[in-house]
Amino acid sequence: MACRRGALIVLEGVDRAGKTTQCKKLVQALQQSGRAAELMTFPDRTTTIGQLISAYLEKKSDLEDHTVHLLFSANRWEMVPLMKKKLEQGTTLVVDRYAFSGAAFTSAKPGFSLDWCMKPDVGLPKPDLVLFLQLSPTEAALRGQFGEERYETSAFQKAVQQKFEQLIKDPSVNWQVIDASQNVEDVHRDITTHSLNTVNKAQNLPIGELWK
Ligand code: FDM
Numbered sequence: 001m002a003c004r005r006g007a008l009i010v011l012e013g014v015d016r017a018g019k020t021t022q023c024k025k026l027v028q029a030l031q032q033s034g035r036a037a038e039l040m041t042f043p044d045r046t047t048t049i050g051q052l053i054s055a056y057l058e059k060k061s062d063l064e065d066h067t068v069h070l071l072f073s074a075n076r077w078e079m080v081p082l083m084k085k086k087l088e089q090g091t092t093l094v095v096d097r098y099a100f101s102g103a104a105f106t107s108a109k110p111g112f113s114l115d116w117c118m119k120p121d122v123g124l125p126k127p128d129l130v131l132f133l134q135l136s137p138t139e140a141a142l143r144g145q146f147g148e149e150r151y152e153t154s155a156f157q158k159a160v161q162q163k164f165e166q167l168i169k170d171p172s173v174n175w176q177v178i179d180a181s182q183n184v185e186d187v188h189r190d191i192t193t194h195s196l197n198t199v200n201k202a203q204n205l206p207i208g209e210l211w212k
Pocket residue numbers: 042043057072073097098099101102103105106150151
């Protein structure tokens with residue numbers, strides 16, 4: 001019998017919602033329950049494309065807005081063969097940001113439609129579950145100052161949040177909104193419950209294609 005595939009689980013949300021902490025805790029929890037699980041992060045700053053993106057985010061270089069959008073997308077596409085291989089081998093991938101950040105962040109810039117921003121990512125492996133860590137701007141502000149990277153301002157983050165709200169309305173994607181204002185362990189418990197259900201359901205299903 002063919003090996004049961006792993007699930008593709010994505011965490012999204014605005015800055016300081018706790019995505020990175022929760023991704024790590026979820027990978028540990030899945031592994032402790034005896035399932036193969038690995039963390040992936042986008043942008044993946046280790047590749048040649050990722051290094052261009054990283055310099056842009058650190059404001060060490062400037063890139064034209066369409067160009068950087070396409071680089072973020074290319075940075076996902078270059079990982080697709082590895083992602084598919086791992087999923088097919090039965091490893092669940094927990095992904096810190098994906099095409100939804102791509103569409104939300106660029107479309108928050110003037111002159112970009114959400115529709116145009118989604119196009120380059122059409123056909124990527126479709127997540128079996130997208131967990132949106134919901135945190136109001138007021139609650140985010142209580143968690144401390146923004147960092148120094150590009151996009152880390154409250155006005156831009158508010159615009160990004162609105163774009164995420166539009167993306168969440170798309171019923172073709174399995175969104176689950178998580179209340180990220182809870183304490184770390186309560187958020188983790190909610191995320192783990194949804195993820196275990198998804199891992200069990202996804203194992204016999206083919207990998208879907210995003211936004212197709
Ligand atoms: N970001 C991330 C984008 O603008 N497009 C994308 O496709 C992705 C994946 O890059 F500001 C933005 C979102 C965030 C930055 O920051 C990455 P972190 O702190 O490394 O997640």
